[in-house]
Amino acid sequence: MSNELNLDYSLLTPEFCLGGLAALILALDLFAPRFRKEWLPYLTAAGLVAILVLSLGWVNKESDFAGLIFIDNYTTFFRVFFIASTAVVALASAHYVQARLSNPGEYYALLVLSTIGAIYMAASRELLTAYISLELLSFCLYVLVSFSTSDRRSHEGGLKYMLLGAFASALLLYGISFIYGSSGSTFYDEIAAAYAGGTDGFELGLLMGLVLVLAGLGFKVAAVPFHMWTPDAYEGAPLPITAYLSATSKAAGFALLLRLFSGAFMPVRDDWQWMIAALAAITMVVGNLVALQQSNIKRLLAYSSIGQVGYMLMALAALSSASASALLLHLSGYVITNLAAFICIIAWYNLTDKEEIRGFRGMAERAPLLAAVLAAALFSLSGMPLFAGFFTKFILFQAVASEGFLWLAVIAVTMSFVSIYYYLMVIKEMYISEPEEPGRLQVPVLLSGLAVALVAGVFYVGIYPRHLLEVAEEATKLLFA
Amino acid sequence: MQTGYILLATIAVPLLTALALTVIPSRYPNAIRVLAVATGFVLFGLSLYAFFAYQLSSGDQFQFELRWTWIENIGFLGENGITLHLGIDGIGAPMVLLTGIVAFTGTIISWKIDYRNKDYFVLFFVLVAGVFGVFASLDLFFWFFFYELAVLPMYLLIGVWGSSSVFPTFARTKEYSAMKLMLYLVGASVFIFVGIFAVFVEAGIGTFDLPTLYEVEFDENFQKIVFPLFLIGCGVLAGLWPFHTWSPDGHVAAPTAVSMLHAGVLMKLGAFGIIRLGMQLLPEGADFWMPALITLGTVNVVYGAISAMAQTDLKYMIGYSSVSHMGYVLVGLATLNPIGVNGAVLQMFSHGVMTALLFAMVGALYDQAHTRDMSVFGGLAQKMPRFVAFFSIAGLASLGLPGLSGFVAEFNVFVGTFQTYPALGALGILGAAITAVYILRMLSQAFFGPANERWADLKEMSHLEQAAGALLIAFIVFMGVFPSPFVDRIADSVLRIPGVG
């Protein structure tokens, strides 16, 4: 490392602002109790949107902070991505938190803080920074998952998530130590340079490190067999946090994985490619098959998200510039879709207290808009056209096939076909089954608006995905420079 | 004037209508109906125009071409990576016309739906757009896109507006049928999807544009491996035995207009796909696998016909007869000679119109009688003479009576089959005779004979239904008497398929 470190703190402005926003929220919560209940989510969202706009200022800029944090299009992409999804979750939480949770200030503050962790997972090009960012995100999520006082499931989910998370980060750290030991550095580019010079002397150590890193990060993104916390944490967590888990936490894991594997481990591609391919295959299969047997919508979506992770891992296995942008594309499509689905579920839960799939009976009668949006989201997840899922899957699978992993693509398509069944089961309850009790439900404008906006996004990506694909392309271009 | 905007309109108009319908408040059901039928009429007009404005001697393989770049030069996509490339050849033209006819009559038939008719029409038009899209797309991505789009609304259309059937020994709920249909069709798309991957990767030119890919010479072994993917994938949709069981159950459970579109048009997508993706893209693979297809196709014909004979439910009988008739299409395609393929395409059109008529009529009856069990009917001819007349014409067309469309198509198929596989051709003709048996049994049992008191208050079908039926009959007779407009278009394009002729 040269001596002239670039310590330009202005590069980190958005995150400082996020930190400030979190502090502001905490402070308001503490000192202005009257204010807190109604306005905090809106304040959070407004602040996040402002920061989002601010972070757009780094579009097409390229710089780094001390070699640790890289501000390039990839980072900017994920800044926007994470801040936006946090904003959505914050808004979606408004009614839920007010009605069911205490300590809203901490809730929103933790959401905002976790965003910083997620962003730096994407931005860091150094293992320590990445690790710490990961922990920041994880800590926030541990707390948020167990945030509900009254719900025993929340405690249990939190406990499992927390302990297993700590276990996984121990594994990750141990793996990182091998990487560090074998390359002499924790900077991605230096690791890559070291490995490019040959790995003959320390093959096994390197493999060990790769396996452990993969396990640690695989845990974060819920790859089978490191996934087992997922359904429990999803089910236990307060609903908006389940949405957040499925969106930001997953995306951040992939952001990290993508930058790490493309930046540091590319020279030893042969060593890890098959591992990820194997994980991808088994993840897709297990996630989708077990989802067939679920009766709780949160658990269903947990397993469905595991299945989706399998698809995304495929792109990682077939790592190339094309598949990386396909991965980003799919990730964005998936998150938008999933958030849309969760908004509907949250709204429905707010109104009816039901989260069993059976509880969605007659939703089309009682809340047609929500039902339509949820159906669209589920269709999108299953990969039906007009919706984002079709295009993103098409591109993703095609990219994987183009890299010589046709067999993985075949499994993916097959599993994607299996997934139709359980999505349709939900749609069936909503549209075909008779409602348990009659009467239209009054859905708050905020949630309806949010749902419509997200589903518009789903359509936009599904019908004219060119822009998003170009953005993803721009974002990943430098990873392979 | 030939312009690809016609084709674009056939896709865009139903989609925009679907969008517009979502805006109309559901408390104006009649406004919704009027808009739907008007759209159906426009689609009919557009497809009619596309069919007749198709120029016979233009020399271009595809006409009405339109190319909008959608995405290119990104990632693995090269120049013209994904383009909204529309165009029809002589095979696509009658298919577009068929879709127009069935969509229009389908909207008319759907007039009387009043349970959530807005949602119904929205889904219906999405389905229609998908079907038009498949027939008009010259880009693998969009082909697949529209294919899935056509499948998308099926679950709800059947699940919400469909009907369950209960028989003494078994029952088929609409949920079951809808689910099976969806899974089958999406499962079929798995094969197509994989085939598309393989073709794209193997071609290695970064484009999904079909005409461009047609220029590529694929390795023979590759063709042999990939062709079955398209064959099975598309074959499922075409009701290929033994992947046919979705179709009778699905048709029975679906609401009338959806059955019409489904049996009439959607099943043709499969056969169309075998031509577009299979035969045109991978001629050597086709050559290698066609003996298998012709065998299965013959099984389809005979198996479907015999199964139809045992049915007591009118719709099931028609459903199995569709399996049988689609067998002719498959057999015709598998002959790989111009006559047989020509016959197959004719049969696609013919069966489409005819089966749409059959389903429309069954629907008209079911709406009044609330049963489709042919053994409880009798003497309907006295109460509903026009209904019976329409039904009989459809039935006669389906048993291949000369002067109606079925004969022209089947005759070509037979002649084509005899050129290469005389024994199978004879079996096919026997299948036609069996068709006569079950059709006539049904007519005799349900419609003739002494009037049954139970049905004393049945009324003649409505004027709307009569209009729809008359339109369909007009095309059945038109093609039966004057097939040249169809054959001229089809033959020209069939002769361009590599490996045929």
Added chain:
Amino acid sequence: MEAVTQQIPLEHFLVLSAILFSLGVYGVLTRRNAVLILMSIELMLNAASVNMVAFAAYTSPEQFIGIIFAIFIITIAAAEAGLALAIILRIFRYRKTANVDEIDELKW
């Protein structure tokens, strides 16, 4: 005096940490009390730190990234312990148990 690194091979440190790590893993897998599981995890974290420091000392002492890393590991471990204990205590308060085998309402 010869540096320690010349007297003791790097592998010895690594093997020691591997043993500690495996013990920690074993503890996580077998202990039923959540607090004891946490303790086993701390053992694993220590093993990782030992690795880091050993690698730092042997392979790139001028950069001492490993040492920095170890500092952070300790920090995180402490925070982790605190947070985990809060969660465990709450579970205990509601269920009167910290036995992870009994905390299995969420399954399947």
Added chain:
Amino acid sequence: MTVAQGVFYLIAALAVTGGLGVVLMRSAVHAALFLILAMLAVAGLYILLASEFLALVQVLIYGGAVTVLLIFALMLTRASDLPETMVGSQWPLAAVVSSLLGGLLIAAVATSNWPGDVGETTLVPFEVLGDALFRRWAVPFEIASLVLLVALVGAIVLSHQDEGE
């Protein structure tokens, strides 16, 4: 055998003993005490590796704060004397798997020829360390502070709610 080697093996023995105690002791409090032993041994290793600062931190934070916290938690959960602290039913499989893992790890580290094995140790001065920590590694440092903040807030929230009940 040099002094350093002797010291190393002694410390190693202590560390392993501590580790074994943590995972095997029937009494939870005893296990905690063995954890302290293991951590102190690790601190010894740090000193051997010329990282006094780290050793200090290890003793203070781990040996002091963390362990006390753990013991405190054990007391609060009144778990020390209950049989449930003993091994779970999957211990045979766990034993096999962990020893396999251990074996693989040892095989990996032992057979590897780690690059850049310089063979000399330099003490990292406190000020250099501090400088690096606050300049070069400022970002992780900041994030770590956020992590601590989150842990703090989290712990407060989670226990505060309980009292609100």
Added chain:
Amino acid sequence: MGMSEAWLLPLLPAGAFVVLTLFGPYLPRKGDWLAIAAIFTTFALTFPIIADLTSAIAEHGPEFGGVTNSIEWMSVPGYLTLNLGVHVDAITVVMLVVVSFVALMVQVYSLGYMKGDSRYGWYYAVISLFVASMLALVLADNFLVLYFAWELVGLCSYLLIGHYSHLRSAAEAAKKAFITTRLGDVGLLIAIILLWRETGTFSIQGVIEAAQAGQIRTEVLTASVFLIFMGAMGKSAQFPFHVWLPDAMEGPTPVSALIHAATMVVAGVYLVTRTLPLFELVAGAQELILAVGLLTTFLSASMGLVMTDIKRVIAYSTLNSLGLMFVALGLGSPAAAMLYLFAHAFFKALLFLGAGSVIHATERQDVSQLGGLWSKMPLTGATFAIGALAMAGLPFLAGFWAKDEILVVATENRAVFALLLLTLPVTAMYMARLFILTFLGEAKEPEAIEHAHDGPPTMSVPLVLLAVLSVVAGFVVFDQVGRAMGFPGGIGEIIFLHEPEVFRFDVAVAIGSTLLVASGLGVGWLIWKERPGLAIIAAIVLKPVHTLLVNKYYLDDLYQAVIDRVVLMASRMLAWFDRNVVNDTIVDGSAQATGFIGYLLKFQQTGRLPNYALAIVIGIVALTLVAFSLK
């Protein structure tokens, strides 16, 4: 109007059909006049054609092959061309006259007979369509058009048999007729395509020329010929396809006269006549025709003896006649067959229309309920008697000449000759029986005949015209008759154009056959008129035979059993197989298996944290083991 414009003939009634179908209900009198006008014009137009043909024959001599005129219908360029075309030659012309004249008679007759029918207009429409199709059939220059028309006449037959659709029996009979003939059609279609495959043409003349030039492989030709014959057997109700014809009597009687006596059922004869050169090339083909013809003749003659339904008896007599025509064809004399066909059309139509008048007047059609009508309906009785005698073959009536020609031809084959002679008295007997039981003796149900009287002129005029023709039609075989009527070359020449020798008359055969017929009539008179007890005694003495005959040799029952037991059972089994094996087991089974795997897999989620951790470690160990072993 010459032979080339013959395509116009079918178009006239076809046009009437279209107009009647679309606008029938809005036309005065439901448009019957339009149908009759169309058929009358058609009939009138046949004369210029005959004149054109006879002058062409006079000009070109007997080698004149006819005139063909065709247009393209559809084509796959270079592979398949389908033409629509007409071919006019001697055989065609005979058929044209028969069809258009009988059709005209029947339509006029129907004015009275069908009056008041609820589907009067539809009846006329279908009759028009039938005439159009039948004309197209006989005019067809290629197999495709022939098949086209062949199927359409079948359809019209179906529609008309089922005209009284409210009767279960009519609906069933219509179905039976269509399906049975369709089975034969399968053969015809296969033959057409096989021949096309060999020769590349659908043209009948083209195929025959190719066959004669030896361009068709023997096995294909053999197969085709037998398949063509199968089609002919179906349409002409030859054994074993004969079962539909008696049932077809469920239709209105004029329809039976037109379709099931004079025209459609002889289409098979016409087809074989047309393609006889093909049969001649195949060993055994003609013998088969002969055998089938004889068998049908015998079966039907014997069954005619015991039937009591007036129309059915006539139907069996039709079978009898059709059998004779096939015998003639089998003996290699199309001229004899055509001659019989020509004469048969008139007297059989006459018989049916006469029976129609009886039914119309009495509303009964079982001879056991009739009798004594002679006094009430003298005109009907007289014309019916002429028809019956012509059928029996009494000298100088139309049937006589034709039958004798067949016998003359048969003299070359003693066995056949003997068998034919045997049928003569039987035929005469049952015709006598029919006439006697209907018109003579006591009325068995007096109230039935109380108000019976001859029909209105629309019904009687056709009867009279047909009766006249039944008497004189035979004379056309003599060229002098034709010349007298102003046709150059005579009419008989038309029929015998392709025969080595024209009409032969063997006095010995004539006398012999006349004696046999007379004895048959005499026996009939004796049994049913003079000694009615004899019939009862015979029925008792020959009870097994009687039962066998009444039950139609149990053939209908056999067929029904095969259909019920075998075909329907098989189809039910297949449907069961499809539902339970293909669908429920294989399809649903694989879906359930997938679900079951999911069910098993979900139990990995035990809810216990140590298990989760164990899974993670196992995953790591497994990956590492594989990774290490790969190295």
